[in-house]
Amino acid sequence: MAKKSIHRPEYKILTKLVRKMRDEAKLDQVDLADLLVRPQSYVSNVERGQRRLDLLELRDICMHCGLDMVEFVRRFEEAVAEASRKH
Numbered sequence: 001m002a003k004k005s006i007h008r009p010e011y012k013i014l015t016k017l018v019r020k021m022r023d024e025a026k027l028d029q030v031d032l033a034d035l036l037v038r039p040q041s042y043v044s045n046v047e048r049g050q051r052r053l054d055l056l057e058l059r060d061i062c063m064h065c066g067l068d069m070v071e072f073v074r075r076f077e078e079a080v081a082e083a084s085r086k087h
Helices: 009-024 029-036 040-047 055-065 069-086
Strands: none
Touching: 009 040, 009 055, 009 069, 029 040, 029 055, 055 069
């Protein structure tokens, strides 16, 4: 049986990139949560890998952080490729 995506190493890369994107946007978790009309715990759970993101949620986060989703996916793919080279 395959691992759920939230438990794969790539998901950890995804959550780290979400946090980095938020930091680059100079938003704290409360700021981003307010923009998303969610509690701060939602952002925290996403960044800690405790809550799985769907595509539309990721799109909303990218939009509020001022990053094009295509650019986010490019960064994600580069980070996954880099991690693969290290192993």
